[in-house]
Amino acid sequence: MPVKQASTTGKRADAQRNIAAILDAATECLGRDPAASTSEIAKAAGVGRVTLYGHFPSRAELLDAVFVHAIEGGEEALGQVDLSGDPREALTRLIESSWRLVDRYRSLLIAAQNTLPPGRVRELHADPMARVEKLIERGRKQGAFRKDLPTSWLVGVMHNVMHGAADEINAGRVTPDKAAAYITTTILAAFTPPGDRVPD
Amino acid sequence: MPVKQASTTGKRADAQRNIAAILDAATECLGRDPAASTSEIAKAAGVGRVTLYGHFPSRAELLDAVFVHAIEGGEEALGQVDLSGDPREALTRLIESSWRLVDRYRSLLIAAQNTLPPGRVRELHADPMARVEKLIERGRKQGAFRKDLPTSWLVGVMHNVMHGAADEINAGRVTPDKAAAYITTTILAAFTPPGDRVPD
The missing domain is CATH 1.10.10 (Arc Repressor Mutant, subunit A)
Structure with missing residues (x-):
């Protein structure tokens, strides 16, 4: 027929x-x-x-789908980032590209945090976080990043500092042009192995 | 009458x-x-x-009042913490006491994050954050903490890493007994001035 x-x-x-x-x-x-x-x-x-x-x-189901859609779009951009070479420099490039996405979707992030169940925003970040995790693991092996804290903790710190930067901008305490540098500076210091010098 | x-x-x-x-x-x-x-x-x-x-x-108004009540109770405990002497040791003591409160009110924190308007949870932390800010300012003057990032940013990083630890516990990725040490280790490294060694 x-x-x-x-x-x-x-x-x-x-x-x-x-x-x-x-x-x-x-x-x-x-x-x-x-x-x-x-x-x-x-x-x-x-x-x-x-x-x-x-x-x-429901509005929550729509928001979930919108968030999935945004993450998928972001994954295309993040897949282009060169993660080879010095782990600190690779992480700096990854933070810059990730931050552009978080900054672009700042308002959507607030909507998601206010509407989706606890833990769901992080769950939806599984792919970008897996990329961060892989880079941190390589950096640990090469002695660039600390090994005395679990990798999952370091991934979480990066996630929280980056999303915290979005809150700082929303509250008017940080301007968007400064945020990437603040995040990178903070994360590179936090990931430095004990006894090593914090990068200038 | x-x-x-x-x-x-x-x-x-x-x-x-x-x-x-x-x-x-x-x-x-x-x-x-x-x-x-x-x-x-x-x-x-x-x-x-x-x-x-x-x-x-409304439920939101009740939650707001419960949160104010919890913070007020917490302020009594935090007011007892010795913040004199070495800024890093003082910050370690403050993180330990603050963490005991965040851990105790983990579930309430989720409720507040899901119910109160964006930025309100941080707004309600004005008093504990003012205490952290004062200690960071002293540590910066004494060369213990970095000066190349704004104090408000460092206060925000501590807030986000600490509340992120609560999420990690809720998700089963971190056990409550390890969290205070993870937070302290992360924050002391993040606050170390550029060129200085990360504490062991």
Whole structure:
């Protein structure tokens, strides 16, 4: 029954388009205002609220999907970062690229922290954190980073300092142009092996 | 009109007792379960929901009051910490005492982060953070702590690493007995002036 198939395919294509439009609109709306409502998002996506709720039954489910979408986009950028050579320099490059993403999605991050269950924001960062972990492991083997604290702890410190920088900017205590340098300086010192000198 | 006065005083005393009972019950219930409902809290306090809502019109307002109450109690303990002598040793003592409080109120912290507006949890930490700031300023003057990053940034790093440790414990990646040492080790390294050696 080719007609029915064509119609199903057509419906699927419509659904895909709507989902893509909702995710883009949500990224934009939540990027301006972490409290943006699903009505605003539906309007910006050019779909009805019923359509939006058909795909995302709750604001939390929509936010989760938007966050997954943002992380996936970010992963493409982070995959380009050269992580070879001196581990400290590689980490500096990775922090700079990661920070550009965190800074871009600052408002979305607030929305996610206020809406998703505890631990979910970090869970959604599994891929970028695995990349950080691998680099830290290499740096530990080469004596550039400390071995007296667990790697998972160091990964967590980097995550918290970076996301803390977003809070500092939101509160007006730090300007966005300074944040990457502050984060890098702090993390390189925190990762320095005991007895070694903190980088200048 | 002594009779009316006595009655008003009696009502006020009742209200005070109810508020104290609600705050104590909320601290206990939210300490067990960050998602504890106002019905559970009212029941544990031995008051009706109408009484609870009379004093705290929303769960967020109750949580805010519970957090203020917890911080005030914590301030009494932190006020006893000896902050004289070597700034690094003083900071180690302050981290240990602060961590005992963060660890004790871990579940309440999750509840607050999920319920209060962005930045409010940090705002409620104004007093403990002012104490940290004063100690960091002294350490900077004495050359023990770095001066190339703003003091407010260093205060924020300590806040984020400490609260991040609570998340690590909640996620089962760190055991509570190790956390204070991890935090201290990380913070002392992060605060070390550039070119100086990280403490062993």
